[in-house]
Amino acid sequence: MASLAAAGFHRVITSHSFLRRLHALQPPSLLGFHSFSALFHPGESPHPSAPAARAVAEAADFEFSFLPTRGFWKVRDARGGRFALDCYEGTYPTFTTIAVCDPLFRRYELLPPLQEDLTAAVEQPLQVNGERRCDVFLAPCSEEEAERAPGAFSVILMAQCPTKLVAFIFSSASGLGFPFRSKLIVLDMGRMEFYPVNHPSNHKLEQFAIVELGESRRGMFMIGNGGNPRHEDCCIVRLFSASNQINGEGATEWVLENTVLLSRSSSFSMLGVADGKLLLQGAREHNSEEVFGCISLDFKTRQIQRVRGIIHNGRCPMVAQYIGYPPSLSLPTI
Template identity: 40%
Template sequence: MASPLTEIPDHLLAEIFLRLPDSEDLVRTSLACVSFYRVATDDSFLRRFRRLHAPSVLGFLQAGGIFRPTMPPHPSAPAARALARAADFYFSFIPSRCHWTVQDIRDGRVLLARDLRQEEWALAPVFRDLAVCDPLHRRYVLLPPVTHDLAASLEHPFPMVRPARCKPFLVPLGEEEAAAGETAFRVILVAHCITSLAAFVFSSSTGQWQAAASKRWSDLGLGERDMAEMSRVHPFILSRHYAYGCFYWDWVEFGRKKLLLLDTRKMEFSIANLPRRKWSKVGIAIVEAGEGRLGIFGFHGETSSNLSYMVARDKGESPSQWQSEKTISLDSGYKYFIRDATQRYLLLTKIEASSLENPLVGYFSMDVKTLQLQRVHDVPQYLKYETHTYINFPPSLLSSKRI
């Protein structure tokens, strides 16, 4: 005799499944029977589920393929432990004798760039080889090289260190793109040149690179001092943020209160101003505050124990008016640094301020919606490398039937 559960229509099953606490519960539910699996892996259902449920913080990835999984008592710890066992974060599944370094992570996918050997730097190309991979399912896509015509379009690239002046990163997919297929992805490559900026875009749907945006530093409305500083700073050490279809880079660490902005809808560079505050050098984070308004988390002055949250009063990518929303009091006697930010979480480090050696206490995540602070991982020493938060399980690059 058929179970009463199997007689529930699919649309009611979908409504029930939407109310499951997290994606791990959805995975377990999908394994119960064929009908549950069919509903739980439907593309339209998964899009609804992901809009309603914040993705899990599964850990963070550091230089050299070092994955730090989220530790107990964090609720994501069991899933993070399973990911650490199953995934290959040394990327040994890519059939290449070269070494790859992590450039960006988004939705569980990792963007890699090929390291150059010392003897290659003298004749280094403008752009390095890139690959997008799925370390969980051990699948990858090698991106074609940027064509010579596009490389030749750069105005005055920095000599000898040209690859270091080009920074690639993954682009979040819009709802229409996600609806077209979860195997799709886009990569943007921004080149910092002596006199100008340029952006190139690779789309997995076309399999080609295209020139997307170009702007002279002198056309960004900057003063001479700001223009000289912003064009000279190494792009790898700039903090990058994403909100409402725009990427932002900040120069807070260098005392500048300007943001470089790339609108991925118009594909245009511009400059935006930070709110008039004495921002600390320990980092800021630009997030989506809701209703099309930007939010900024940051520390002020020399202290780093009170985290401030400001929200723009007006909508748009370059608001002019801001209001203080909340001040989050953190433990006194410690220094906090913003190491990374995603669309939903901040990744903070906590360091003892009273000790001369400043030992690292741990890494913490903060939900930008609930402001809940949770310990993610303990690391014995502070490592000043790029830190990429690993969020959610990746959709496979070759098959969209994954949760």
Template identity: 35%
Template sequence: MTPTARHLVDEILEEIFLRLPTPAALARASTASPRFRRIITERAFLRRFLALHPPPLLGFAAGVGGFYPAQDPHPSAPLARAIVDAADFTYSFVPKAKSWFGHWHPCDARDGRLLLEASYRFDLETIPSHAVCDPLSRRYVVLPAIPEETTIPQERLFEFRSILAPIAEDEDETSFKVIFMANYKSKLLTYVFSSVTLQWCVAASISWGSLGTADPYLARPLCNNLHSFFYWDADWRGKLFVLDTCRREFYIANFAAGNHRQLLNKRGHGMIRSSIAVGTDRALEMFSLIGDYGSDALYGLYHTTQQNDGESFNEWQLKNVAALPRGCLYDTVGATEGFMVLRGYQEPHHGLPGNRDVEDLFSLDLKTSELTKVCRVAPQDPTRRVCSYFGFPPSLSKPSL
């Protein structure tokens, strides 16, 4: 066969493989012959396949050395079991952090990578150490400390949050960026670490006074991980503080206006929290978990959309309500890749037995409003934070670092 003919056959095979319905089917095809595997595991092909078939939710990384795989009858359960056998979620391959506490725990996940933090056990006001790792390939990068001269040592650090930034289309797939937000008494500092420069830089800084408040306690981080936006809310002022991590700019959106204000004031209901804001061309969508504290204990996820009038973002309209099954009390955990993650647990109610020792994690498809139970978790997990882990089967996964 001539090189031209061989190349043409490879292109035809690529088109066939792109039409396979699931990553599991693709993994099975890759085992049929060395040629199939070579084509399927090429990064260019996997990028095309990923655009058509988003990677499945395989489970949740949590705590120190914890991973909760998807369980039957979830469709990802077989792949999740393979991931558990192949990956190291104890992070034993990452050098011990330079703190007396020393244990790594996941704080964010994206593209098969995990962002790890290690902080002093009883000093949550100290900037933590960071590392990025791929638990499948066991590759890692330990990040340098944030330069002390860029911090505000004379002020108290009230809160911090670390996230993995999305990879831009023109960036190399092996590169990554980490965003660290430090909530000081006087201002909000945002740092960015680039795997290209291997350095931290101050990407954005704004005083709380400029955001309309003098009290950093009143600004609470919301879930992010979609479209490169990060959000804080200030319920007492009805505002959202928004950081566009691509433009490295802050702006303010009205939180309690129009139909959204009516939702907040709905009689007999209480807002558990507004858990995700999605930025699309600087317009926002929000998914708010609302609980009915009446005898039925009903929960619903209210989808409100903010309307852009060209000047400001002041009108919210109710788009959809996803009713949640009865029998559980719910809380939000996070959101990413088009899914909301909810925690549900049984609570004694009107004489009915309950069990707070049983917690289930659910995923809600934000497009279809389909709620799916993923797994049962240990409620005693001290971090109470879980990171949604998406990926391909081990046979298709390329090292991400």
């Protein structure tokens, strides 16, 4: 309403400085998911972000047609309104061409190729999800780099070898970082540092997600079966917590904080974490068709909220979360 009252008000509330202050007070919402098969799945009613999700779906180019034509581009991750994609050009190199994109403003940046002396640390990399030989993640830059270069971002390339895990960090503010080797590692996004951790003992590490719990503690969501005869057919989600302080090399004491028992007749796939809530896709047999949808699970209140319908029948595909603002409140991220 203020923007309609006077042109001066419109200039103020659409300026970058005003929107940055607004975004600092109002965190962005989950708007939907982008599957690695190049489809965008916006949030749906009654989820509160549904109107903004529809607006973004109409305004943005989620097919990334603005990228240079050099092969098949595939979404690998999303964060802060940006997407990381890599390009398959008919060969099978360990490290593909990487682009960081803003689909709303149709901007992109290509990462420089890794130097040979760095890639020499990767020996016999295993395939990721049966396709690529490296994982690609978006991450924030360190606080120092963010102050020096507003809008800076980091990209992590990770290759799993038979005896080690190797990660390379690229910062748009300072260039390529260094490799890191371990079996299970956690990234401290405040300091942009990796450190090794152990996973909760007596629990098989399959589907899991890491979340910040505040007060120098981190959490780990894990999905598993009931663990006793009464709950053997149930799906149980467990939340473990541990201190961010490392006692000895890789030593981590995980404490079981909470468990939530999910439906016996449904199977669940983990989609990630947003706003401290666990995102899941559930599917169950009903008239020979799998139906259910994507939900968010609040561990504090045990409240389940529907986000949207089912993304994919059968086992849920790999997806990237799109978290941001509607077009009228968005800033370019590239």
